[in-house]
Amino acid sequence: MAGRPDVAASMTNSRYEVRSIGTVESPLVDREAAPRQGDEGSPDAWLVFDPGVSEGIRDLQAGPEIIVLTWLDRARRDVLTVHPRGDARNPLTGVFATRSPDRPNPLGLHRVKVLEIKGTSLKVGPLEAIDGTPVVDIKPVLEASKDA
């Protein structure tokens, strides 16, 4: 650590391109009306994958839970503090201690169950992401104790 702030400074603002690998199709269309978390009344949704990544999803099966990473493209990226859950009675909190969608990199992290597979589409749930949200990655759940 000591004497290395220059390292951090030199890395600052490195930028990378994240590409949509698919899209959420959901009855949720309104961000304001969407549940805050998957287990707060969220519906099931389809993940419609780009045919170009079909090889990548070929070993997914109905039954297990998976981790879905989305890009919350309607979020604000210039926000570093929020009132948790959008409630002004909650004290302003640094976004990295919250699950606010508004944050420098609006990545959504969702643990969902795979309910059905049709071609290159997966039905999953419950999912709080709204219709049209880009999907950027899928990961298997490891053990409960260490799943991020």
Add this chain to the structure above:
Amino acid sequence: MAGRPDVAASMTNSRYEVRSIGTVESPLVDREAAPRQGDEGSPDAWLVFDPGVSEGIRDLQAGPEIIVLTWLDRARRDVLTVHPRGDARNPLTGVFATRSPDRPNPLGLHRVKVLEIKGTSLKVGPLEAIDGTPVVDIKPVLEASKDA
């Protein structure tokens, strides 16, 4: 689903810019020698944040576990199937059913404990990400049952 492949097609290749918010400082420097998962002998590491996001991390504390999202900038992005754990004896598997760093969007997902805080740096562990890996997001762990 039916009749909507055009939607998926039109979304294909949407691209977004993910920005580094900090950097991993770790004794691990060699990807090939790095543990496959955090709990497989990984060391502790420092997350050195960009001073520009200091407001965002102000409510993180030593003690709890957090979820760290990294951008595995040395991974290959043109890979859709892998032999899990790099072992040719394991059958070729679609990357989205694995935790391979090589994948279309090389996002790393790490559940770690916060061990110490110094200024805008966090000591965390165990972490399998190698030295210099960009950090792109931090999220709190919710309940064990639903943490993605």
